[in-house]
Amino acid sequence: MGIWAMAGQVQANEAPLAAKVLVIGHRGASALRPEHTLASYGKAIADGADFIEPDLVMTRDGVPVARHENEIGGTTDVASHPEFAARKTTKAIDGHPVTGWFTEDFTLAELKILRARERLPAFRGTAYDGRFQIPTLDEIIDFVAAESATRGRVIGIIPEIKHGTYFQKAGLPMEDKVLAILAAHAYTRTAPVEIQSFETANLRYLRGKLGKDHPNIRLLQLMDDPGEHPYDVVAAGGRLSYGDMMTPAGLREIASYADAIGPGIRAIIPLAADGTLGRPTALVHDAHAAGLELHPYTFRPENYFQAKNFWQGTDPKTFNEAGSVAEIRAYLAAGIDAFFTDDPALGRKAVDGR
Secondary structure (H helix, E strand, O other), rough: OOEEEEEOEOOOOOOOOOOOOEEEEEOOOOOOOOOOOOOHHHHHOOOOOOOOOEEEOOOOOOOEEEEOOOOOOOOOOOOHOOHHHHHHHHEOOOEEEEOOOOOOOOOOOHHHOOOOOOOOHHHHHHOOOOOOOOOOOOHHHHHHHHHHHHHOOOOEEEEOOOOOOHHHHHOOOOOHHHHHHHHOOOOOHOOEEEEEEOOOOHHHHHHHHOOOOOOEEEEEOOOOOOOOOOOHHHHHHOOOOOOHHHHHHHHHHOOOOOEEEOOOOOOOOEEEOOEEEEOOOOHHHHHOOOOOOOEOOOOOOHHHHHHHOOOOOOOOOOOHHHHHHHHHOOOOOOOOEEEOOOOHHHHOOOOOHH
């Protein structure tokens, strides 16, 4: 592959499979606006994102809405609403106990009363707290379609189905609902769409439903740490791990139902013991050999989230534009095909300024 490390930077000659490396606005422009709001998606689009990403969870009345998790205590003002105090509870989400307020216990009308809050206030402040609603998938598609028409460029949508097995067992399956919504909008019948999931069974199901009749819709297999397991596999009593899925044989199997994989960035270039960027793994080469693109997550602009060789100063909270651009370019050199970033303007700069 011709990969080597030099002067703290990673170099490679692995070429991407994609004709154009895509910048994905992770939850919108979540470094700059509260995540999963129309304001965040709008900022991402204004800053040049090729795709925006809505994570989807379900309301009690069966409407897909955009939240990173179905627990909304950390990203909305629900705790300040006394009328909802009794709904605070503890649930097992993908096998782990979680305490808070959950979207599936609220109707859409009730969720619309709430306002979004910054998930990482220590890093990103609270200036925009209380301003924005929780949007539905329908509203997001209409918004992106309008932005596309205004700006004269196509903007893709990359929705993630969160906790698919959990919502199926709760009687709120998302997969067919999402497909129906995509089919109901003229924009998403032709614009690029990529449906993503950390689970496997729902992606296989979607592949069977989509067949070859929807060439604008692709599927992305997300991957967690190698020792973790997709929850649908756990629920079915299986033992397949994400590490198994990252082997050449595992990647060939994924290629039978998905178009791309979305590992964490450190599965591609891990950190060395001192926190600096290490040497690339074989994942890009092996995935490309299986015919899969790589769309890793997530590049963030603050020092804290970057490899130590890119830090500016010593404060973890420092907003480090140059470091983020340099780090993204190291991964571009390793051959990635797209990437998620909390600050799409920096992603755009990293791609266009090479």
